[in-house]
Amino acid sequence: MECLVFLAACLFAVDAFRPQEEVKAQERLFLSSLGFSGRPRPAGSHQTRSQVPPAFWRMFRRSENLQVPEGDPCTVSEYGVRGNIIRYVQDQGRFLSGWSISCQDCVEKQVFFNMTVLQPVELLSLAQLEVNLHWKPLRAAALLQAAPAVSLSLYKVIRSTLRGADPGANRKLLLARSVRLQPEPSPITMDLTSLAEGWRKPGHNYGLVLELRPLVASGEQFSPFDPGNFLPLEPAFTLPLIQASLVAVSLNPHQCRSRQRRSAVHLPVTPSNVCKARRLYIDFKDVGWQDWIIAPQGYMANYCHGECPFPLSESLNGTNHAILQTLVHSLDPQGTPQPGCVPIRLSPISMLYYDNNDNVVLRHYQDMVVDECGCR
Secondary structure (H helix, E strand, O other), X not given: OHHHHHHHHHHHOXXXXXXXXXXXHXXXXXXXXXXXXXXXXXXXXXXXXXXXXXXXXXXHHHHHOOOOOOOOOOEEOOOOEXXXXXXXEEOOXXXXXXXXXXXXXXXXXXXXXXXXXXXXXXXXXXXXXXXXXXXXXXXXXXXXXXXXXXXXXXXXXXXXOOOOOOHHHHEEEEEEEEEEOOOOOOOEEEEOHHHHHHXXXXXXXXXEEXXXXXEOOXXXXXXXXXXXXXXXXXXXXXXXXXXXXXXXXXXXXXXXXXXXOOOOOOOOOOOOOEOEEEOOEEEHHXXXXXXXXXXXXXEEOOEEEOEOOOOOOHHHOXXXXXXXXXXXXXXXXXXXXXXXXXXXXXXEEEEXXXXXXXXXXXXXXXXXXXXXXXXX
């Protein structure tokens, strides 16, 4: 929609003497058009925020390659689902204890993903759990021996557990497998789309529980992982650290329409009063948005400006109505205005940013770049 570029131009090219209230109002209007209820304010500092996953960087750079033709604009080919918003949702769970109640050599971790970050209008296409087990042997000789294995169990928490009650009674097993520990682990993934859809309802998200049990041969030493305790000196290995994340792909149908992928646009720099696209570079640092936008640092938005003189030439892309309006304007310049110079072809950009929960979000926005102008 043309209003996005117009709002961006108003916001970023605002006069320095304009009242601050008007600037904030323009900012709110522009953020609202991008689907934000307000300006994102990440909770953590730059040092504590999660790193952008390599897959997100690859998707972002692919979208920035203007020479690659695009198929369905609202399909995430990397995951084979419909969507235009991709979130890397952080695990907000905690370790329940150093050891499991039922197994002194086990470790249990609560896994919790806040799915309220999705707007009600969004359609959830995919929620993929990714679990990484980070393990380093305590003795170098362990690398030369057969790598130890652990039993990994994933439970859905059905309801909250009362104090003193058996927590196992409120859990449902979703996954059980043995994992051979390696210094460079490969992620364990699982599709949780249907489960995550239920988490969007208030009061329905009790999270998950991950349990690790050692699988060691008889007589081998084993040291359970106990957060906060010093590591022992003698055992061969400890249980690995657990890192969980959720890739959530959703579709905002209001921001998804078929369009042509733009090719490289080279705007002329010669001055002219005729309607055409003019260069406008928007730098996010100029308005203090660099604290939540990861990439790009700015983009060439452009804008339309110029007159629509009589007679309208073919290069001005005038409609029949605009052609007649210029004719009437030439006969009655005081009573009939000239047609306006407006965008007639726009193209999208992709943005990587942090939301209020420090989740990394990759989002595709349509109608952000003016490629061609015309008289309307």
